[in-house]
Amino acid sequence: MKIIDVQNSRPTQDGAGVNIRRVADFQRLSLDPYLMIDELKSDNKADYMAGFPAHPHRGIETFTYIRKGGFEHRDQMGNKKVIGAGDVQWMSTGFGVVHSEMPVEGDEGLHGFQIWLNMPAKDKLRPPQYQDSTDSGLPVVSNHSGARLTALAGNWALDGQAVSSPLQGLAASGAIADVELRASGQAQLNLSAWEQALIYVHSGSLTEASTCQLLRIQGGAEVTLTASEQGAGALVLLGHRIGEKIAHMGPFVMNNEAELRQAVMDYQAGRMGSIS
Template sequence: MKVLQVLQALPTQDGDGVNIRRVAGFDGRYLDPFLMLDELKSDDRKDYMGGFPPHPHRGIETFTYLIKGGFEHRDHLGNKKAIRSGDVQWMSTGRGVVHSEMPLAESDGLHGFQIWINMPSAEKMRPPRYQDSTSTPLPVIENGTGARLRALGGSWQVAEQIAESPLNNLAADAALADVELQPGGRLDLAPLDQSKVMVYIHTGSLAQGQYKSGDLLILEPGSDLALSSEHGGGALILAGEPLQQPIAHMGPFVMTTQDELMQAVRDYQAGRFGTIE
């Protein structure tokens, strides 16, 4: 496995004072087609109970995955779902969505992620779409060598086993998986079809402690994946095809030109995004 670069997630806040770790790539240099990875991991309710009150998006896809705890998603399209441990939720915002994500009252700690995927410029103004896995459990592959892969988005193959997530129409041919490694566990994957492949370590460490929690490994295109952990660990695999297009970013809006960005602001201020009932 050839690692080109290692980026570290940095502590910050978002929403109503929610403490997170973030890797941002709004300059398009390292993460394309991904824009941002946020990790929320805390057993202290003060770190997350403010949640993410209603706010807009345009021009991106948001992908939420929970390992522990729960959120309630609501949006102006009428979707209202409780997303719990092991669930994913995908929102292709297109021309505009207003939504909120608030912690469930019974949540005893939270560990989850929100990942932003950029949309091709020609698709940024199409109607929004929503999908989650609450009624269709995500497929899991266990390889017998202390590794477990959960297919969060897209299709995955481990040796002769194939797992396809019900969320299989993400922008930029994106695919995501969560890998759990027992002490001494190992997972080997052949090179993926996508040009951009990254590994984010969220638990423990990999490669005999060489890479630790909070590290984002950017792999050489065409590299195989060889994940191992001496003492146990967990990691997300993110794959996608770079869009190689300009990025104009302001808060929750990501377009390709400044004119498009300013129009998004005007449309939101004029109430054209709708409201949550």
């Protein structure tokens, strides 16, 4: 595995005061097509119960994955779903989405992610799209070396075993998986079809990185992930670089400042809709 760089996620707040850890790059676009990875992990309700009240997006795709606890999602398209442990949800916001994500009451705590992918300029104003896994579930494949891969989006191969998520069509051929490794376990992944490859360690540690660290590695090859003696859990995020300049302001990601101003005006005029 050729490591390009290692980044630490940093504590911050978003929504109505939710404590999260974040890795983001809206300047150099080193994570392209990914823009931001937010992790919410806490057993303290005060860290997350304020949630994410109604807010807009344009020009990005949001991907939510819950490992523990749950959120209720609502949007102006009429979708109302509880995204619980083991489920994912994807929105290709295009022209615009107004949505809310509010934590579900419970005592188990919350561990989940929201990931932003950029959209190419040609798709930024298309109608929004929505998918989730609440009805279909997500496929899981294991090996004899102590690895378990859950295909969250796209197509995967673990030690030659192919598996496909029901969520397909992410921007820039994005593919996301959760790989869990027992102590000293190994997983061989074929990344030859993708230019960009990111690994975010959410539990335990790999031999190359610890919890809350993001590895950016060279794509286009096979890689082997090896856990430390404490085991590991990591998100693997793949895709192709879009390679376009962006303009970013809050929940909007466009290609220039004029498009950002138009996004604000469209939202304020109600052209993105509202949650009933």
